[in-house]
Amino acid sequence: MTRTTLRTHRCGALRAADVGQRVRLGGWVHRRRDLGGIVFLDLRDRDGLVQVAVGPGWASPEIVARAQAAGAEAVLLVEGEVVARPPAMRNTELATGEIEVHATSLRVAGPAETPAIPVARGKTEELPAEELRLKYRHLDLRRPELQANLILRHRLAQRARRVLSELDFLEIETPILTKPTPEGARDYLVPSRVHPGEFYALPQSPQIYKQLLMVAGFDRYFQLSRCFRDEDLRFDRQPEFTQIDLEASFVAQDDVLAIVETVLVALWDEAGQRIERPFTRLSWRDAMERYGTDKPDLRYDFAITDWTAAVQPFAVPFLQTAQGNGARVRGIAVHGGGGLSRKDVDVLAETAKSHGAPGLAWVKRQGEQVSGSVGKHFTTESLGRLGVGDGDVALMTVGPDHVTSPALDKVRREVIRRLAPAPKTAHALCWVVDFPLFEPDPETGKPVFAHHPFTSPHPDDVGKLDSDPFACRALHYDAVYNGNELGSGSIRITDPAVQRTVFRHLGLSPADIDARFGFLLTALAAGAPPHGGFAVGFDRTAMLLVGAGSMRDVIAFPKTTAARALFEGAPAPARPEDLAALHIKVVP
Numbered sequence: 001m002t003r004t005t006l007r008t009h010r011c012g013a014l015r016a017a018d019v020g021q022r023v024r025l026g027g028w029v030h031r032r033r034d035l036g037g038i039v040f041l042d043l044r045d046r047d048g049l050v051q052v053a054v055g056p057g058w059a060s061p062e063i064v065a066r067a068q069a070a071g072a073e074a075v076l077l078v079e080g081e082v083v084a085r086p087p088a089m090r091n092t093e094l095a096t097g098e099i100e101v102h103a104t105s106l107r108v109a110g111p112a113e114t115p116a117i118p119v120a121r122g123k124t125e126e127l128p129a130e131e132l133r134l135k136y137r138h139l140d141l142r143r144p145e146l147q148a149n150l151i152l153r154h155r156l157a158q159r160a161r162r163v164l165s166e167l168d169f170l171e172i173e174t175p176i177l178t179k180p181t182p183e184g185a186r187d188y189l190v191p192s193r194v195h196p197g198e199f200y201a202l203p204q205s206p207q208i209y210k211q212l213l214m215v216a217g218f219d220r221y222f223q224l225s226r227c228f229r230d231e232d233l234r235f236d237r238q239p240e241f242t243q244i245d246l247e248a249s250f251v252a253q254d255d256v257l258a259i260v261e262t263v264l265v266a267l268w269d270e271a272g273q274r275i276e277r278p279f280t281r282l283s284w285r286d287a288m289e290r291y292g293t294d295k296p297d298l299r300y301d302f303a304i305t306d307w308t309a310a311v312q313p314f315a316v317p318f319l320q321t322a323q324g325n326g327a328r329v330r331g332i333a334v335h336g337g338g339g340l341s342r343k344d345v346d347v348l349a350e351t352a353k354s355h356g357a358p359g360l361a362w363v364k365r366q367g368e369q370v371s372g373s374v375g376k377h378f379t380t381e382s383l384g385r386l387g388v389g390d391g392d393v394a395l396m397t398v399g400p401d402h403v404t405s406p407a408l409d410k411v412r413r414e415v416i417r418r419l420a421p422a423p424k425t426a427h428a429l430c431w432v433v434d435f436p437l438f439e440p441d442p443e444t445g446k447p448v449f450a451h452h453p454f455t456s457p458h459p460d461d462v463g464k465l466d467s468d469p470f471a472c473r474a475l476h477y478d479a480v481y482n483g484n485e486l487g488s489g490s491i492r493i494t495d496p497a498v499q500r501t502v503f504r505h506l507g508l509s510p511a512d513i514d515a516r517f518g519f520l521l522t523a524l525a526a527g528a529p530p531h532g533g534f535a536v537g538f539d540r541t542a543m544l545l546v547g548a549g550s551m552r553d554v555i556a557f558p559k560t561t562a563a564r565a566l567f568e569g570a571p572a573p574a575r576p577e578d579l580a581a582l583h584i585k586v587v588p
Contacts (some may be wrong), residue, residue, distance in 0.1 A: 006077055012048020016098045018082045019383050023101060025050070025078045026109070028071050028142065030120045039067035042120075043076060045102075046147050051091075051100040052078055058102045066106050067097040073119060073139070075110030076101045115139050130552070137557060137567040149554045152271060153542045157224055159270040160244050160538075163263050169220040169246060174209035176202060176226065180516075186230035188239075196583040202228035205535060207454060210247040211492055214531040215523045222246040224538065233561045235550040236484070236540050240559075243487065247533035253475055253491055256532045257431060260479060263536065264429070264486070273427065279479070280430040287432050288401070294410030294432050297483030300416050303348050304408050307331050307396060310386055314377040319398050330404045331361075331386075331396030334415055338366055338391040344418055345372075348395060350405035351414050357397040357407035363392045413483070430480050434458070437472040438505065447505045451476050454520075456532075457488040457498070465501050475532070486541055489534030496524045 001008050008318040009018070011027045030042040038055035054067035058080075070076060080103035091097030116135075117128045119142045119182060127133065133140040140146060161171065177200040180187045189199040203209075206225050213221045225245040230496065233239065244263065261277040268275045280298065287296050289304045308329045311319055319329050334340070335539055340348075349360040365383050378394075388394045395411060397404055437457050438447035447469050449455070457465060458473040467470060475491035493499045499521060503513045513521070542554040552558035559565055579586065 001099070003445070010047035011043045011045045011050040012096060014050050014082055014096050014099055014101070016084065019084045019099060021082050023080065023082055024074075025052070025079075025101065027076060028119075029072055029076060032067075032070060034068055037064075039064060040100075041067060041070060041076070043078065044119075044144070046144075046151065048095055048144070050096040050290055052076075052080070052087075052095075052103050052106075053083075053100050054103045054106060059104055059106075063103065063106050065110065067103070070106075070108060071141070073112040073115045074108055075112070077105075077109045079105035093463060119143055131539075131560065131566060134552070134558070134560060134566040141556065143384075145364045146553065149542070149546045149548060150556060152546055153554050155270050156267050156542055157538070159266050159369045160224070160263055160536075163266045164222045164244075164246065167220070167259060167262065169222040169248075170218055171223055172213060172221050173216065173223055174203070174206040174213075174225065178203050178209075183383045188230050191582040191584055193582050196312070203241070204229050205376070207452060208517075210245065210526075210533060211454065211520065211531065212523050214247055214249045214492075215526060215528045217249075219250075220246075220248045222454070225535075229561075233559070233563060235552075236543065238539065238551055238555060238558055239563050241551075242538040244536040244538050245533070246535075247443055247531060249529040249531045251491075251530065251532055253433070253477060253532065256489055256534055257477060260487075260534045260536070264479065264541075267545070268427070273545070274431055275427045280428075282430055282432050283434040284432055284436065285434065288405050292405035292407070292412065293477060293483075294435070295480050295483055295485050296430070296432075297413070297416070298428035298430055299425055299482055300330050300421060301424075302334060302412050302415060304330050304332055304405075304412070305387070307386060310382075311396070314382065316361065316372060316374050316377045318359065319396065321358075321398075326400050327398055328401065328404065329396055329398045330408060331394055332408060332412055332415070333387040334393045334419075335389070335393060336391060336419060336421065337393030337395075337415070337420060338364060340364075340393055340415075345393075345395075347418075348411050348414055351410050352397055352407040355407040355410045356403045357399060359397065360407075360411065361396050362393060363388070365390055428482055432478045432480055433476075435476040435478075436470065436473045437461070437474040437476075437502075438469050440470065446507065449502070449506060450474060451488060451490065453502050453506060454492050454499070456493045457502075462498065465498070465505070469505050477534075479534075479536070482543060484540065484544060485537070486544075487534055488538040489532065491530070491532035492528060494524055494528040496521045499524060 006024060007026045008024045011025050025043060027043040027045040030044040033040040038053060041052040042049045043052050054064050056064060078101065080101045082099050083102050085098060085100055117132055117139050119139055124498045145440055177190060180201040185204060190200040190202065192200060205227050223245050225243055226240060227243055228240050230239060237298050261279060263414050265275055265277055284294055287294050292304055303449065306328055311329050352360040361374040363370060363378050363383060365373050365380060365388055368380055370378050370380060383394060386394055397407055439450045441448045456475045458475055461472040462557050478488045479486040500513060539551045539554055542553045546554060557567060
């Protein structure tokens with residue numbers, strides 16, 4: 001029910017069926033037009049716009065004068081009759097475009113100063129700079145586009161809750177003030193006033209708590225959890241974010257994937273889009289081999305291929321210099337790549353170099369002509385054996401996989417951006433599974449966890465934990481949509497001995513393990529059911545579903561890439577007396 005003492009309808013809810021009704025409305029002045037004594041006001045609320053007409057034929061001179069004086073973004077209370085617009089005056093771009101409201105009463109309930117940034121804008125008008133919009137976020141949030149984004153976000157959250165409740169999950173809250181645990185980023189620390197020198201950490205995820213809930217016998221848990229990570233930001237990261245967090249007992253990997261697929265299909269349906277399940281599955285190794293990334297965009301082809309053996313006989317100097325020590329020649333046969341100009345190829349080469357590759361060799365085939373930086377070493381026949389046909393281009397580089405994979409991933413993405421081929425499907429969802437359990441630290445070469453240290457090793461690889469930890473696969477899985485990671489999950493370690501072994505590989509001493517994770521190990525030793533879970537990045541999912549270019553467009557009060565809240569001015573210096581109460585001294 002939206003009816004209150006001050007209004008009977010929302011502005012954007014009126015339709016032709018309401019003609020003849022007397023209504024009371026409340027909203028903001030979106031635009032004002034004064035035409036020959038009749039004032040037209042576009043009145044806006046979260047449901048949309050309606051045209052309010054104030055004229056001498058039905059309104060007193062005082063009401064007309066108020067309408068003439070109403071400034072942009074002032075809040076008005078209006079009473080009047082819903083009237084059908086003449087056919088020639090209907091606005092097909094507005095849901096309320098068949099009607100208008102003839103106001104007989106109008107009161108300014110909230111006068112407004114001239115807005116610092118405009119809310120109403122024409123189709124060709126640029127938005128103000130984002131920093132300015134974040135500084136005046138209360139005005140920016142009035143834009144219909146942002147309101148639509150946040151309304152859909154609300155619907156997505158409610159749909160997720162309904163689906164998980166129907167799957168017998170319980171919504172349970174976990175602590176915000178907690179203990180530091182390793183999750184891959186720095187913790188935000190909160191000093192304790194009553195325990196001088198001690199600190200809480202804001203949770204990077206509810207990981208340990210949801211495992212404890214499984215040990216406690218709650219069987220199926222979820223929450224829309226607030227998480228905090230002190231890390232470098234970008235368009236799809238925020239220091240505080242929301243995830244649809246879930247955990248279930250007595251499950252295997254396939255069970256968790258099926259649950260998450262059910263949730264994601266429902267979210268896409270809520271946004272008016274249809275996706276099919278089951279999702280495609282790729283092993284991590286296959287994804288890295290064919291696409292150079294564990295977040296492959298499967299809407300397009302252009303797979304990466306190992307051409308080491310195929311190009312060896314041609315003795316191409318660039319491709320020979322870096323071979324050895326595990327280096328390979330890998331490349332992409334770009335079908336239709338003949339449309340790439342020399343300038344395009346130069347940009348692609350710079351893209352490869354900027355991501356660690358020594359460069360990018362290229363060969364273009366047009367009819368019987370072969371050209372390119374290494375074109376003299378190839379014939380149409382040899383290119384055909386590489387899968388390069390007439391009108392295609394071969395792009396290739398050389399090096400170890402940790403160099404060529406990220407470089408060719410970025411090259412592939414840039415090729416897709418420049419050629420803009422038609423996607424094979426609008427929605428390409430896949431699972432990437434069988435990740436490595438550990439990866440080498442870039443500086444020391446010692447094992448570090450690839451995801452988090454509570455992920456179970458593959459049952460077939462548990463025996464390698466001590467002898468060859470880098471050969472261990474993890475029961476970890478990522479959901480990927482059109483080249484974007486939607487979320488991650490895993491089956492968890494339930495054997496305290498295995499959990500201690502993983503911690504030991506990460507360089508933790510027995511004393512460190514007990515101090516940091518003793519409460520988890522104690523719980524696991526009390527009888528832990530097999531369990532696993534997942535966390536959907538809710539902000540990112542909402543961003544993708546509304547088609548926004550940044551997560552900031554689906555969060556009411558986001559931070560900048562410098563982790564600043566420009567509207568309220570956070571972070572800010574603390575008062576000396578507050579620091580003293582917390583036993584903290586700030587050192588310049």
